[in-house]
Amino acid sequence: MAVPAPAQEPVTGRKRRIIIPIVIVLVAIGLFYGIRFLIYSAHHVSTDDAQIGGNITTISPKVKGQVVAVFVAENQFVHRGDKLVQLDDRDYKVALAQAQAAYDQAVANMKAAETAVPQQSTMTSAQEAQAQAGISQAASGVLTAQERLASARADYAAAQANAVKAEKDFERARMLTAEGAIARSQLDAAQAASVTAVANRDAAQQAIGGAQAAVDQAQAAVLGSRAQLDQAQTGAQTTQIKSAQAQVSAAQVKAAAAALANAKLQESYTTITAPVDGVISKKSVNVGDTISVGQPLMAIADQTHLWVDANLKETQIEKVRVGQPVAIKVDAYPHTTFAGKVASISAATGATFALIPPDNASGNFTKVVQRVPVRIAIDPSSDPNHLLRQGLSVEVSIDTTNH
16 A cells, blocks of 8 residues: 655655755855965965975085995984094005105204304404505505605715715825825725715615505505405395395295195095085995095085075065965875065076077967966074985975065
8 A cells, every 4th residue: 555645755855954064064164274274275375385495414525535434324314523434545645744844844944044144244343444544554554665766766876975075085085095185094084984975875776665665555455444344345245145035034034834734735635525404315435445636425405504496476476575474285295384575586487597498589479377486584493403304295285474
């Protein structure tokens, strides 16, 4: 027997009374979250075209040599100043010893040159004073000798006159003796006086020769003293030369000091140390390798100063400003939100810096939304365990409320 139709109406009514409230609740929830999303979207700019970046320091040697020790391993954390690689330093130690010896020799030469300058100056002054004194003494001797020469000539003139008179007296006495006018003794006395006068004249003549020789000797002494003075005066030029030599020696010391400092620097380069804190990556050096200058040995990835490079659409940057807070979601840690802020906005789009930028003047133009790189600084306090790694994909949301 068929069931009457009016008996199903209460069941349909009950279903309607259950479904309608559920729909109303779902619509309310949808409106609530939809409004929240619209409000959030109005004050936030988001993109998943973003990656974590950071400083990567490439470690390269400044000198060539053979590796004798490697102190680090791949993915090892190192501090600034830690030893990374040790090269064979024997050749550099020899060069350092040679540079040290050259420097010591240059210093010794400079000291000798500096000492020679005052010695030469003192000796030159003494020689000049001695030569001046010799000139004065020789000039005085010339005057004395000339006075003696004049006196000798006067004595000779007197002796010559006496000799002439004595000869005449002797002739007169001989004539008077022959006539018997005077005695023989007077003749002998006249003859003796004549001989004595001639002897005195000859002696006076010899005295003139001696006085002339004394004058010539005194004049020669003057010339010798003048020559000594001229030689002493050339000592001043010698002093200047030695002073110049001292300056050259000082310059050689500076050059040797620079060479020594360079040798020490080259020797210090045989120990390669970490310039920054970070994690060792891409290690490609082993003990026994012979490396050259500039050859990449490894890299150090900085984990403490990281940033995010987010590529925003050109339609999203209107309200983006430097300093705005940023929420960072990392794909590797979906349940953790990291904090940051906008550090800078690129002055050009990414396509501008492309290796082959698009040429819109070719006629085949298709409008493409451009991307503008935005640098976001990560707050280190939001990553106390250093979970973030360079190159990880992230999604950023920039709060543009304070634009």
